[in-house]
Amino acid sequence: MPPSLNAPSVMTPATLPPVRIRIASTVAVVALAHIALIAAIMQMTQRQTPPLSLESKVIMAQLLSQETAPVAAAPAPPALRSAPEPIPHPVVKKKVEPHVAPPRPLPAPKPAPATPKAVTSPEPAPTAAPAQESASSQPAKAPEQPAAQSPAAGPASSRETLAIAAPKAVPHIDCRIVKPDYPALSRRRGETGTADVRFVVGATGTIESVALAKSSGYPRLDDAALAAMRASSCRPYVENGTPIRVTYTQPFGFALDD
The missing domain is CATH 1.20.5 (Single alpha-helices involved in coiled-coils or other helix-helix interfaces)
Incomplete structure (x- = not known):
């Protein structure tokens, strides 16, 4: 269905x-x-x-570092300041000084026995007193004679000192004279003349001093003459077998023909 x-x-x-x-x-x-x-x-x-757990660990590490830092810095300064305090050395030096002083006065009593020797010697003197007085009167006249001779010796010694101080002027001397250089400016200007130079020779032959005795009229020529004399050399001047100090005047001529 x-x-x-x-x-x-x-x-x-x-x-x-x-x-x-x-x-x-x-x-x-x-x-x-x-x-x-x-x-x-x-x-x-x-x-x-x-x-979050990592951040907490970092915070703990920072707290530990802050606590340990001040503990290490605290004990350092007192150790340095305590060292220079003990210095008691000068007290020992003062104790040693008084020990040296007492032995110095010990040798003082030694010169005391010398005084009785002077007392014993004058005892036999009064017996020969009149004889000594007569003998002392005679030699008293002897020193008067050299006193009279002293004025004669005075001028002789003064003359010797003058002879040593003042050089002797001589007419000739054995020297090797250097030729002066003619200044170029003086030659161009036609400057001529003669300069006389006085010099002193010592006992050893050295030229002690140089001076201008007469000018040539031109300072350049005079300076050239003085320089030539200083460059020269001499032998000792011997008189009576002994060298002496002497003085001599050397002329230096400057001519255009030279």
């Missing part, structure tokens, strides 16, 4: 319309997505918690 139209119809999954299937699938996908998000959030929170 054919089924009746009034009987209730039972719907199976096979008989569900496709629209409802799509809704159910979307709800399931959304639920799965929420579950995945919750799981991801839990994992993120677990990963972020470890850095």
Whole structure:
């Protein structure tokens, strides 16, 4: 028999319309997505918690370094200041000085026995006193004679000193005279003349001093003559077998023909 139209119809999954299937699938996908998000959030929170423990360790390290620093710096300064305090050395030097002083006065009583010797010697003297007085009166006249001779010796010694001090002027002397250089400027200007130079020769033959006795009229020529005399050399002047100091005047001529 054919089924009746009034009987209730039972719907199976096979008989569900496709629209409802799509809704159910979307709800399931959304639920799965929420579950995945919750799981991801839990994992993120677990990963972020470890850095908090690292920060706490760093803070503890800083506190330990601050506490140990002042402990090491405190004991250093008192050790340096305590060293220079003990200096009691000058007291020992003062004790040694008084020990040296007492032995010095010990040799003082030694000259005492010398006094009785002077007392014993004059005892026999009074017997010969008149004879000594007559003898002493005679030699007293003797020293008067050399006193009379002293004025004669005075001028002789003074003459000797004058002879040593003042050189003797001689007419000739053995010297090697250097020829003076003619100044070029004087030659160009036609300056001519003769300069006389006086010099002193010592007992050893050295030229002690040089002076201009007569000028040539031109300072350049005079300076050239003095320089030539200083460069010259002489032998000692011997008189009576002994060398003496002498003085001599040397002329230096300057002519354009030279």
